[in-house]
Amino acid sequence: MAKKGKKGKGGKKKSKRVKWDDDADIFQRKFLKTYYEQCEFDKSLPCVWLEKALKQGIEDRLYARKFIIEELEVGEKDAQIPPVRLKPVLRSIRNERFVHVHEICAWDLETEHSEIADLALLLEKGFYPVRRVELMDCDLQFFSVARLAKSFRVSNLVEINLDYNEFGDQGCAGFCNGLKGNRIMLSVSLCYCELTRESGVLLGQVLRTTAVREFYLDGNKLGCEGIVEMLRHAASHAEAEHYKRIEEERLKALMMTEGAMLASDKMIKSQITTDGASTDPGNETALSGAPDDSGKKKKKKKKGKKRKKKEVAPPVVGPYVNILHIADNTIDIYNDGRDNMLFQCIEVLKQIIKFSPNFVELDMDDNVIGNRAAKQLLHALDERKIATLPAIKVRTTAEIEQATYSAIVKYAAGMKKKKKKGKKKKKKK
Template identity: 70%
Template sequence: MAKKGKKGKGGKKKSKRVKWDEDSDIYQKKFLGTYEMQCTLDKSIPCVWLQKALKKGIEDRMYARKFIIEEVDVGMKDPNTPPVRLRPVVRSIRNERFTHVHEICCWDLETEHDEVADLALLLEKGFYPVRRIELMDCDIQHFTVARFSKAFRVSNLVEINLDYNEFGDAGCVGLCNGLKNNKIMLSISLCYCGLTPKSGEPLGEVLCKTTVREFFLDGNQLQCDGVIEMLRYAAANAEHENSQRIEEEKMKALMIAEGALETSDKMLTSQVTTDGGVTTEGGADSAGSKPGSGKKKKKKKKKGKKKKKAEALPPVVGPYVHVLHIGDNGIDSYGPGREDKLFLCIEVLKRMLMYSQCFIELDMDDNVIGDMAARELLAGLDARKLGNLPAVKVRTTAELGQTTYESIAKFSFGMKKKKKKGKKKKKK
């Protein structure tokens, strides 16, 4: 047998042992059996993806932490076959007290109100460590969103995605009411949800009074008014904090300069003693100290413990935006009075770029803002660089002058873009 250690004979590195999740195969077998039985009771069919994930987890003796529940491909499905449902998954988790799933993703399902309510009740238990929920294109209504959001105050969720559910402003208000005073949620995605400028105010309140720092809002109609309402306080706060930061840096530089002057004064006033020793600040002569004191003592290196990794700080409540995606939101100058609104909107975004230290990503693609407005954003980016603030990624529409577009395009490197989905046909 090879000796334990970092290296075996011949200097070869020993291969790392794979860590298994204890009894994961037993618990997952039991959960899979319960899920398949629950599907029969609820007149549903098991999700193929979830079955495969659980079977692989059993084989590898590792828990499947992410559950994806999606409908069978339309081309492969028998019209008489019952649908895949969310309900059996939620009930199986509750019945087995299965506390090993961290993400639940539900895609392209006709989801009923009581199914989402069941999911909310599960999250409200608190001991289920579900951190991320996706309910994409699930035909969720505004009153269902309001019920689901009541779970946020006691759940462990840090990210929610409700894309392609056209619940409109009423649904956005219900969601934002559930997020009030939330201290752990970090990211919300409401792309293609039918939002209008009326959603700007509730989203702004979430931005200011919670820990949410990432907003994905592509494909709505927030327009200039909605964006202004959402960001105006955050922009003002960023400018104020930037001014404070500059003042603090000036004070720090002044204190360092004064400290350097004080040190040089002390060096000039120090006196050399007759036996060659230098008088210290306390007046003691280094040559007149105890015998043998001239020898430098070697400091013993303490065998300390390995430094622990610094613990991540809890998210900060306040008007701090890290990521903002507002592509295809009708931010343009078309229509009476819209040109003035556009420049007010661009001014708010420009201030965010100039002053916000935490702002790292802005996506404004598919909004025809024009060359003049785009140059204002570019001026904000130049000011940010001069202020030594962290780099930011920015994407705008290609319908600009070549020079302006190329200048801004340099800042979009590495930014991912969500794919547009086709609209799902509603069942009659």
């Protein structure tokens, strides 16, 4: 007899069937040819990363879903070599109707307004399933941000990252205006964009009126005032919802108690009397002496029926926040007249920590909040734990008492921190 192997009968290994994308090699080979032609026309150097991804996709017969377009390293540059540009990629996608890309990431490029307009036009075509866009350190001007944001209303985007573009409050105003009424976008990243208190007010409107749940705002100048303006509605809403849940649970417990009492009364009434008869008129089997159904065999469930997939509910619009990164945002105790404002800011954060079950991550690193404020945050974390709300990750500055810092660090396990980039490249002249 043949010995049985671990992976099947008779020692035969079960072969895994490789899934390919239909004609992925053909379409990507055609796209790469168009991309080279477009690069020559636009006087752009082809992106090395994108070339490798497409060639690998051709070899594996799988579509490259993520496009990363990045400039060459400084040491690899030559004055006579043209720069890597975004335009050839976008034009190639549109010319070939390449509907297989889900992410477009541009890093360290010098972009023109016309290129951002091309990207916006691409996103406005609903048949392109682009779900995520990154334009990091791409010299975006405020008017380019406003043009890109106009596409949000009709695009499929759920995540946008515009880190390291110093477009300031004016650019943030155009960005937030494009998000009005949006029910799809879930994550926004505007780190190191020169945002101030005015942007805090605008972002507060986004938080209240859209489905955005994740805000990455490190390296700005929102300050205590900006954070308070952004979060005060979310904080008060979280507290109101908390007490509403408590009241609902109390009423539910009361109804269950009343139901148990009614069931107990019914059981007493239906007990068999001393002469052997039942006082329950509906209990005919007890009177006739007929056997009950407990001895009958249960019907077997029919096999082969597939379980229905649970329908995913759309994101809820309202003042809810899940992730908040506000590291290095001048939230400190050293500015004149800011001490009172700091504790207003901490009070707002405490409300969200204590009462919001959806809030899972807070990064306040590189903000000198002092021992007193840090202890208040720790107290809120302890209250959240007592209330058995879901776990939360919190990071704060190390410039506080060791005991308080060590206690807060326990809550920061597993939190990823964005790396701060070095000096920005020179702007175009």
